[in-house]
Amino acid sequence: MDQVRDLASKNAAVIFTKSSCCMCHSIKTLFYELGASPAIHELDRxxxxxxxxxxxxxxxxxxxxxxxxxxxxxxxxxxxxLSLHLDGSLKQMLMEAKAIWF
Incomplete structure (x- = not known):
């Protein structure tokens, strides 16, 4: 558990995924479209x-x-x-964490 917490705190945005997960791909794409470059950790790799x-x-x-x-x-x-994105707060969270700049 310490390793996960450590990895999660090393970057402004971190996504744990699996390479075969379509929802994981969608979330990564959303972050890229918002201008973020999250650290990606694919658990199956x-x-x-x-x-x-x-x-x-x-x-x-x-x-x-x-x-x-x-x-x-x-x-x-x-x-x-997705809920945070739809209500506009995801972008704000990313800006506050310095994952994106506007």
Whole structure:
């Protein structure tokens, strides 16, 4: 769990994904379109990806991917991120975390 927290706090925006997950791809694309360059950790390609997935579950991430952290704080999964985007607060969160500049 410490590794996940450490990785989540190293960048302004961090997304834990799986390469085969279509919602993960959608969330990554949304961040890129907003001008962010999140750190991406694909759990199915990480040597200790299974342990990281269990750690995410322990942090309350359900489903475990995509798991989005902004400014080192857990934001949520795809549903949560899309809701934040629709109400306009995702962009503000990214600006406050210095993941994007406007």
């Amino acid at each position: 990480e040597a200790n990806g299974r342990e990281m997935e269990w750690a995410l579950r322990g942090l309350g991430c359900n489903p475990t991917v995509p798991a989005v952290f902004i400014g080192g704080k857990w934001v949520g999964s795809a549903k949560d991120v």
